[in-house]
Amino acid sequence: xxxxxxxxxxxxxxxPPTAPTESEGGREYAVDLHDVRKxxxxxxxxxxxxxxxxxRGEIFGLLGPNxxxxxxxxxxxxxxxxxxxxxxTILGRPIGHQATLRRVGYLPEKHRFPxxxxxxxxxxxxxxxSQVDAKTCRNKADELLDLVGMSDWxxxxxxxxxKGMLQRVGIAAAMxxxxxLVVLDEPTDGVDPVGRKDIRDVLVKIRDRGAxxxxxxxxxxxxxxxxxxxAILVQGEVAAQGTIEELTSASRRYEITIAGSPPDWTDHNxxxxxxxxxPLDGTSTLALPTAEANEIQDILDQLRRENRTIVSLRPxxxxxxxLFMRYVHxxxxxxxxxxxxxxxxxxxxxxDA
Amino acid sequence: MRQTVAxxxxxxxxxxxxxLFWITIVLSGLVVAGFAAIGNDExxxxxxxxxxxxxxxxxxxxPEADFYKFTFAQLGVGYWLAWIATIIGxxxxxxxxxxxxxxxxxxxxLSKPIGRxxxxxxxxxxxxxxxxxQVTVFTLASFLVIGLRGGDWEPWIFIAVPLVLxxxxxxxxxxxxxxxxxxxxxxxxxxxxxFWFVVSLVQTGDGITLAWRITNEISSExxxxxxxxxxxxxxxxxxxxxxxxxxxxxxxxxAADQLPELELELVNKRERLDTITFELAxxxxxxxxxxxxxxxxxxxxxxxxxxxxxxxxxARLLEDYAGLMRPAAPADDTVRQFGEMVGRGEFQERxxxxxxxxxxxxxxxxxxxxFEALVLGFAVWRFRRRDF
Numbered sequence: 001x002x003x004x005x006x007x008x009x010x011x012x013x014x015x016p017p018t019a020p021t022e023s024e025g026g027r028e029y030a031v032d033l034h035d036v037r038k039x040x041x042x043x044x045x046x047x048x049x050x051x052x053x054x055x056r057g058e059i060f061g062l063l064g065p066n067x068x069x070x071x072x073x074x075x076x077x078x079x080x081x082x083x084x085x086x087x088x089t090i091l092g093r094p095i096g097h098q099a100t101l102r103r104v105g106y107l108p109e110k111h112r113f114p115x116x117x118x119x120x121x122x123x124x125x126x127x128x129x130s131q132v133d134a135k136t137c138r139n140k141a142d143e144l145l146d147l148v149g150m151s152d153w154x155x156x157x158x159x160x161x162x163k164g165m166l167q168r169v170g171i172a173a174a175m176x177x178x179x180x181l182v183v184l185d186e187p188t189d190g191v192d193p194v195g196r197k198d199i200r201d202v203l204v205k206i207r208d209r210g211a212x213x214x215x216x217x218x219x220x221x222x223x224x225x226x227x228x229x230x231a232i233l234v235q236g237e238v239a240a241q242g243t244i245e246e247l248t249s250a251s252r253r254y255e256i257t258i259a260g261s262p263p264d265w266t267d268h269n270x271x272x273x274x275x276x277x278x279p280l281d282g283t284s285t286l287a288l289p290t291a292e293a294n295e296i297q298d299i300l301d302q303l304r305r306e307n308r309t310i311v312s313l314r315p316x317x318x319x320x321x322x323l324f325m326r327y328v329h330x331x332x333x334x335x336x337x338x339x340x341x342x343x344x345x346x347x348x349x350x351x352d353a
Numbered sequence: 354m355r356q357t358v359a360x361x362x363x364x365x366x367x368x369x370x371x372x373l374f375w376i377t378i379v380l381s382g383l384v385v386a387g388f389a390a391i392g393n394d395e396x397x398x399x400x401x402x403x404x405x406x407x408x409x410x411x412x413x414x415x416p417e418a419d420f421y422k423f424t425f426a427q428l429g430v431g432y433w434l435a436w437i438a439t440i441i442g443x444x445x446x447x448x449x450x451x452x453x454x455x456x457x458x459x460x461x462x463l464s465k466p467i468g469r470x471x472x473x474x475x476x477x478x479x480x481x482x483x484x485x486x487q488v489t490v491f492t493l494a495s496f497l498v499i500g501l502r503g504g505d506w507e508p509w510i511f512i513a514v515p516l517v518l519x520x521x522x523x524x525x526x527x528x529x530x531x532x533x534x535x536x537x538x539x540x541x542x543x544x545x546x547x548f549w550f551v552v553s554l555v556q557t558g559d560g561i562t563l564a565w566r567i568t569n570e571i572s573s574e575x576x577x578x579x580x581x582x583x584x585x586x587x588x589x590x591x592x593x594x595x596x597x598x599x600x601x602x603x604x605x606x607x608a609a610d611q612l613p614e615l616e617l618e619l620v621n622k623r624e625r626l627d628t629i630t631f632e633l634a635x636x637x638x639x640x641x642x643x644x645x646x647x648x649x650x651x652x653x654x655x656x657x658x659x660x661x662x663x664x665x666x667x668a669r670l671l672e673d674y675a676g677l678m679r680p681a682a683p684a685d686d687t688v689r690q691f692g693e694m695v696g697r698g699e700f701q702e703r704x705x706x707x708x709x710x711x712x713x714x715x716x717x718x719x720x721x722x723x724f725e726a727l728v729l730g731f732a733v734w735r736f737r738r739r740d741f
Contacts, residue, residue: 078464081740101466108464112457114363116370128359129465173461 030056030181030212031077033088033095038072038081038236046072047083048236054229056180059203059213061223063320064233065328065336070216071109073233074183077214078106091180102131105174109185109216111166115159119150119169122158123176130177137176144172147205149198163190171202182206183214188222200226224320232327235337239327244320251318252291256299257283259309268299283311291315356467357475364479368486373445377438377487384433385494392502393420418505419678425495425510426668426677434488434517435664440546442483443524447541449480450532459741469737477529477729484521488514509675516667519718523658524549526725530732552657559654562647565691567703569640572693576633583626590619651711658721666714 036050047069054060064070075081079096086095093100113122120141127137145154148168158166167187174182184203188196203213203226217223223230224244231241240247255276262275262284276285288296293315303310318326330337368374392399393415397407410420453459453476462472492513500506524545531544594615600608671677685698 075460075741078460080460080463082738098466098468101464104464106461106464108457108460110457111461112455114367114452114458116366117363121366125359125363126461126465129356129462129467131355131466133355 028056028092029053029089030091031060031088031214032090033073033077033086035085035087036073036076036083036095037085038069038076039084046236047076050233050236050238052231052238052241054212054214056212057207057210058228059207059215059226061227061230062214062216062233063218063220063223063230063324064239068233069236070233071185074185074214074216078104078183102177103180105130105177105179105182107167107170107174107182107184107187109189111170113158113166113169113173115157117158118155119145119158119161119165119172120154122169123173126173127176132177140176140178141172144175145169147175147202148172164192164195167191167199168195171199175206179211181212181214183216185216186218187215188217188219196222220320220324230320232324234328240323244323247323248318248320249291251322253316254288254290254293254296254313255316256286256288256296256303256313257311258286258303259283259311262286263303263306263308265302268302271295271299273299278311280311287316291317356465360475360479361482364476364482367449368483371445373441374483374486377441377445378490380441381433381438381487381491382494384429385491385498388421388424388429388495389498389502391424393417415678418499418503418507419676421499421503422505422507422510422671422675422677425499425513426671429491429495430513430517430667431664434491434513435520435660438487438491439484439521439524442487442521443528443545444542446480446483446525447528447532447545448538449476450529451536451538451541454533454536454736454741456741463741470733473533473733473736474729477526480525480529481518481522484525485514485518488517488521507675509671512670512674513667516663516670519722520660520663523660523663523721523725526728526732530728530735533732533736549660552660555650555653555657556659556661559647559650562643562650563707564700564704566640566643566647567700567707568691568693568695569636569643571695571699571703573633573636573640576629576636580626580629580633583622583629587619587622587626590615590622594619655716655720656724658724659717662712662717663721666717669714 031052031054033050033052036047036052037045038047039045050069050073052073062070062073072081076083076086077090077095079098079101083095088095090097091100091103117125123141123144124134124137127140128134132140141154142151145151148171150165150168150172153161153165158169161169167190171184171187174184187203188199191199200222203215206213207228215223215227227244229241229243230247232239257278257280259282263273263286266273266275271288271290274287274289276287278284286299288299290296296313300310300313328336390401393410393412394404395412396404397409397411398405408414412420415423453462463469492511496507496510499510527548528541528545532538532541535541535544594612597608597612597615601612668677672679683697683701685696687694687696690700
């Protein structure tokens, strides 16, 4: 449990190059994690064997309740926190490979630029630390300030910035090295709705450039709008992972709202109906557990034969929030799982030692 | 290299942002202006165009160039740079490491392609910029004053730059380690001043107990000579008594008459010998105690950085290489110190010899830098192992 794999304990410069791992679609995995574990003093298990993959050219959302281990996982990827155990690669190199960090951009949660820097200086400084040459840094700073809508503020001290402006400059700084992987921890924290839209547009641009955007956020609606794939982390484990389409496919159904009471039949050609109260008085809703439109045509015909008025027909699927709530609730008790990391006493019950 | 330059440029921006840095530079300017305003002539001290009759600093006693060099080494460096500017510097740089390891800023730094050890040491070196710039500006200005006013363009005074920087680095290493471990500015400030106080106490203790030890050594040596002389007197008297007894036994009436007087004299001399032998035993006991206490202080001083002694090296180096006049040897009169009467000249000569032997420049700098290396080693070990 507590042993360190060679990929994390060996010095970065001596790590052997690893062949880029490819996804089924042929794209290189930007993040390919296996058995990532982190425990503190052997008692608190923040991460319990994370398996996660994110491809280049996609926006990957990491979500989970407070204390699920999201930030710890991100920090392990970026060498800020040392894992208890970790296998896998970041941009095709072992986790902890220092030179690879030149190709990674990062916006930490609640990041803080020194108050004596201007926005431009902050971006250029981050670029210099990523070993980007001075001329490129200057050019990129102009370009990125423009991209995040901060051109007029670039030469003002960051101490005069609002929270949203700091986030914008932080995102610009995360992109100064033209990264192949951009890790953003709560990027829209404190940003107004217009700013969020701008940031979403920026994320899409980064993705379209071929980079992987690894997004850690509490704002499920934001993630749903922009993410290609998501992973839900609960109590240090990946509870679910995939495209939103894949994760919600089981919940896809059609809902037909009709005037009056529901029909007395509950099954038609093998398709069972569930009756629900309608959205308006004097209406009923019929839920049909299928995603195929042709399967509901007979039911619509039957309803018309019974002279029922069809008020609405709509395909329905779980939202990301529904999905999230499903995974963070204990199916046995029906209550939300305890927040935070697993302690030994709980881990032994859960079979994790 | 790109990262190192960026860290230094950023450190300069940080310094530039701090008011205390500029306040200290302005104060340094005032100190140098004051330095330029004073001088000495045949009558004594001069301040601008006023002359103050103070013969001990007149050019008859101390040449003009030496007056400036002495003032630079003792007042400019000894008091201004080594005390006041250092205190301001330590207050000003106290937040560097706590800010550095603060959540939100350290995450970003550690996610960059730079090793933690290199990051720590570069940050440490950037923190020394405060002292480095201050001492360089001050020394350069002083060089000009000594050249223009004293007529001696002495390049050796620039030795003050590395010396003051090394001195400051002992304290800044401790401050950096405390800041890194605690993340607290207040703990950094209080911790480093407390440490400086303890170090100063140990250095003072080492000096005082060395003086006590040497005083006891001189006193004991004198006492040993007195005992030996007294033993000689006793033996001489004993021999005379034996001869006298033989003469008396041979019928010499005069010898027989002298016998009681000589026997009494021998008894008195033996009593005197017993007394001073007892006093010697006491002296040796005190000497053992002083040697033991001085030994412990010296061990403690060896383990800790020698702040004052590092600064004092400047005067020594200027005396050795820049022709700065050495202080005149004290008159060889006898004074009472530590309850014993010792010759000032003899004491000073032996004290200086002991200092040269056990407090040489290599010992001062070597052991101090060794301590600093240990502190920085601990800090970097902690920094490399820590999760943020």
